């Protein structure tokens with residue numbers, strides 16, 4: 030929990046600095062936009078956290094996000110889409126995502142393959158599948174189709190289901206200045222956090238996830254169904270990616286094979302910032318949420334940050350993003366070392382009877 | 396002798412978060428002397444030695460070598476000063492060969508490179524060192540193929556390669572066979588002749604009394620006193636370690652087993668993968684069935700088969716008369732067969748989890764009737780376990796990675812004792828455990844057996860096998876050599892069977 034707290038403070042500092050430098054950072058329009066981005070990231074980052082806590086890694090989530098979007102577009106959008114019912118499009122997309130997770134999980138646990146290589150393979154493979162489905166081009170999700178009639182006029186067909194679908198990322202509850210305070214993605218994200226956090230921290234399944242990440246052999250000897258639990262974490266990760274993918278598709282609309290690229294790296298970075306260890310066995314859902322907030326606010330805040338009239342060069346963005354992540358981790362480590370030193374000293378004072386220390390020579394200082 | 400001691404540690408203090416591990420501890424060592432360091436689990440022995448080996452920095456105190464103050468700032472520095480620490484858990488790289496391990500971090504170089512030529516020199520030097528420790532293996536043997544005893548020899552050769560003047564051995568014999576231990580003792584005598592100072596940590600009293608020139612005792616992180624070889628006795632040492640008279644017998648009195656027992660576990664023609672012959676045996680209700688044999692005699696493999704870790708290639712087992720065919724550990728646990736493994740770090744504990752979480756792990760469904768974890772129950776059970784075996788820890792929420800070796804072992808045992816077994820398999824239950832807790836574990840085993848629980852106890856400590864078992868299964872080269880009844884049981888009788896060349900079938 031310590032790491033989470035530290036990162037939360039870092040987050041507040043970042044927000045404060047951005048607010049001071051540019052008050053429009055906290056305006057409703059940006060609040061709406063940023064919270065929605067955070068929500069979509071958090072949804073699949075929570076999924077990937079399950080995998081990371083068992084000591085695995087899932088590199089395929091970006092491709093799953095891309096693939097679900099392309100599937101929805103292909104099945105349910107107007108041509109070049111197939112104009113099938115939206116429920117079918119979403120259902121198939123989610124089903125494919127879960128299936129991908131299951132196959133990855135089974136390959137990793139039953140054949141004892143390394144998660145890194147299996148999910149890397151799927152990352153590349155699914156990219157290719159998206160490419161094939163989109164026929165190398167793109168499919169746009171829109172709620173109207175305009176057909177040029179032979180007589181020269183045009184006829185417009187509306188698809189109300191698609192209108193609702195696209196509203197999913199625009200609408201929400203409690204409107205202020207025409208945008209919702211709580212958008213639907215944020216609400217979905219809160220549900221995911223609630224359920225994910227409950228499972229991870231309060232159920233037997235969650236305890237299993239931590240135990241496997243902490244020591245797989247000891248978990249095995251304790252009678253834990255290690256393979257089944259591990260497989261399930263990949264299903265959860267891919268399922269969450271599918272859910273996020275459906276939201277992203279409604280938001281981005283224009284689906285091509287590149288959609289979702291390198292999203293997995295952002296989620297992994299967010300999870301680690303929030304206290305997950307890539308060695309496994311550590312991490313909390315709240316931490317993942319904080320990590321996601323930091324990642325998105327770095328990204329979004331760059332556009333807002335200024336000192337007086339000075340605006341940072343757009344080309345520095347990647348450098349700044351990387352640097353902020355590194356600084357956050359370095360600071361966290363430093364605070365940790367200082368704290369544990371202090372705690373150590375206190376333990377000593379509490380336990381030691383008052384006794385003069387005879388010529389203390391600290392070899393560390395020499 | 397009135398010379399300047401080779402080593403002097405004075406007023407050493409070391410704190411960990413929430414724990415004062417060492418408080419004003421002093422110790423000295425002459426060259427050519429064997430000093431035994433003794434104390435209960437968590438007394439601070441390993442911590443003190445890690446400070447000497449440069450792995451930890453002390454928070455206070457000073458260290459002198461040959462009378463001058465040194466700062467042991469890191470392991471490299473300690474090595475440079477001629478201090479070699481052989482850890483409680485051996486630290487060799489299994490993927491390298493013997494020579495590579497001996498010179499790890501200390502490779503002979505040419506122009507800063509490890510060239511094929513220096514490799515030849517390295518092998519030659521390694522061969523010489525191996526001769527010194529009496530290990531007749533080529534230096535190119537991969538370390539992963541060695542037995543625990545051979546690895547120990549490699550560790551010592553590694554220390555000699557550094558021209559070490561002080562060699563520290565932290566529980567070196569805990570995973571050695573009797574023969575290997577004997578060999579280690581003769582090497583220690585050799586080291587003494589060469590003027591090397593040896594610090595020796597062990598929970599085995601006989602070894603200490605035989606080897607040590609002097610004994611330094613720690614209790615709760617404090618220095619208690621020194622005993623000379625002449626003035627030392629088991630009782631004196633124990634009193635100093637525990638700080639009170641350890642009353643009564645060490646081993647509990649056990650009632651004679653009923654003449655006709657009720658069979659609980661029947662193993663009929665089970666073929667353990669890699670074993671030369673099928674295994675037949677019967678374990679009775681309420682009996683402690685000891686398993687004696689050399690390290691590698693197939694006892695642990697047999698237990699793992701009974702526990703469902705490995706599947707037998709043939710044969711049948713029954714449990715309480717019903718067929719018993721565990722496909723995995725879960726099946727075994729569901730039928731009430733539990734195993735406390737010998738390798739606690741690998742199989743026994745999830746180190747980054749707390750004592751409470753580790754204790755509840757195998758039985759977690761019982762802590763979560765509706766899938767929701769009952770944390771208070773978890774804490775209570777863990778606290779009972781900690782109190783019962785006197786585990787030294789600030790609380791049950793301490794991560795097990797921070798416990799001393801023996802205290803980790805206590806957590807592993809407590810976690811299985813907390814459940815309600817039908818058959819309890821204990822693989823080396825008292826390895827690395829101090830005398831007081833050992834007596835506690837024996838009492839507990841006797842109580843469980845009296846309740847009708849069947850205990851299979853694998854042990855390499857002869858005294859334990861003889862004193863605790865109702866019957867003893869003796870194994871050698873993965874076969875059962877014989878099953879001995881309690882009557883007429885003796886260490887000699889067991890040892891004879893353990894090493895006998897001809898298999899003698901003895902009816903149970």
Ligand SMILES: Nc1ncnc2c1ncn2[C@@H]1O[C@H](COP(=O)(O)OP(=O)(O)OP(=O)(O)O)[C@@H](O)[C@H]1O
Nearest residue numbers: 411416436437438439440441442797798799800801
């Ligand atoms: N890294 C650590 N963090 C917190 N506490 C620690 C750490 N290392 C050791 N301790 C504590 O310091 C005390 C001394 O531990 P140490 O390992 O020196 O005991 P020991 O005498 O070697 O015991 P054993 O016979 O069980 O090996 C123990 O209470 C242990 O829990």
Ligand SMILES: [Mg+2]
Nearest residue numbers: 441483799800
């Ligand atoms: Mg120790």
